[in-house]
Amino acid sequence: MPKKPTEPYGHIVFGKDGSVRKVIKKLPDIKLEQEIEVGDLFAGRLATIRGRQYEVEPCDENDHDFRLHAKNEKILIQATEIVSRDYLRLLSIDDYRNGNHKFTEFVHMQVDEIYGVDLEAKEIVILDRLKAKIQKHYSKPQEPFWLLIWTVCSDFYPFWVEGGVSRVSQGVIRVREYVAQNGADPFDEIWFVHLDHVAKRIWPE
Numbered sequence: 001m002p003k004k005p006t007e008p009y010g011h012i013v014f015g016k017d018g019s020v021r022k023v024i025k026k027l028p029d030i031k032l033e034q035e036i037e038v039g040d041l042f043a044g045r046l047a048t049i050r051g052r053q054y055e056v057e058p059c060d061e062n063d064h065d066f067r068l069h070a071k072n073e074k075i076l077i078q079a080t081e082i083v084s085r086d087y088l089r090l091l092s093i094d095d096y097r098n099g100n101h102k103f104t105e106f107v108h109m110q111v112d113e114i115y116g117v118d119l120e121a122k123e124i125v126i127l128d129r130l131k132a133k134i135q136k137h138y139s140k141p142q143e144p145f146w147l148l149i150w151t152v153c154s155d156f157y158p159f160w161v162e163g164g165v166s167r168v169s170q171g172v173i174r175v176r177e178y179v180a181q182n183g184a185d186p187f188d189e190i191w192f193v194h195l196d197h198v199a200k201r202i203w204p205e
Contacts, residue, residue: 067143076146087118090114103118158172
């Protein structure tokens with residue numbers, strides 16, 4: 001079975017008794033099993049948004065990733081992952097300490113591993129994923145066809161709430177501008193989900 005390793009992900013739980021607990025999860029390394037789990041997680045988030053339950057059906061290998069089934073509805077999903085190496089750049093300890101770099105934000109993976117955040121690469125990664133999928137020239141299926149962009153990266157949240165106001169990243173804005181000018185054929189909708197957070201539709205708004 002084809003393998004597709006991915007990064008652990010999770011969150012911190014603060015108890016009423018003052019306790020602090022880390023909840024760490026990891027997707028299966030087997031590609032098919034991973035696609036099914038991503039599908040299940042997305043289906044659960046979508047059910048909350050749409051008020052209906054979805055079942056996940058994996059697609060054949062070398063086809064799309066999975067279908068979502070609900071009453072009188074089928075949705076075909078092509079999924080693609082954003083990973084930390086898309087925008088993190090490993091720095092040597094000397095370069096980090098001496099300032100021999102262009103970065104203003106950093107991520108410490110291990111005690112001796114420091115990564116600079118390439119902010120431009122981070123902002124365009126969603127658009128890059130969309131363009132890469134469009135360039136594959138998938139045939140337009142009869143059922144609705146969605147692109148799902150997902151991640152487990154702990155520092156990648158293109159949707160957030162600030163001061164009670166919903167915000168979106170420049171990366172999301174770039175995708176919406178691109179689709180407004182060029183279309184998203186063959187995709188009918190573009191969604192983003194952080195597996196430890198929420199699902200949001202990028203397009204249509």
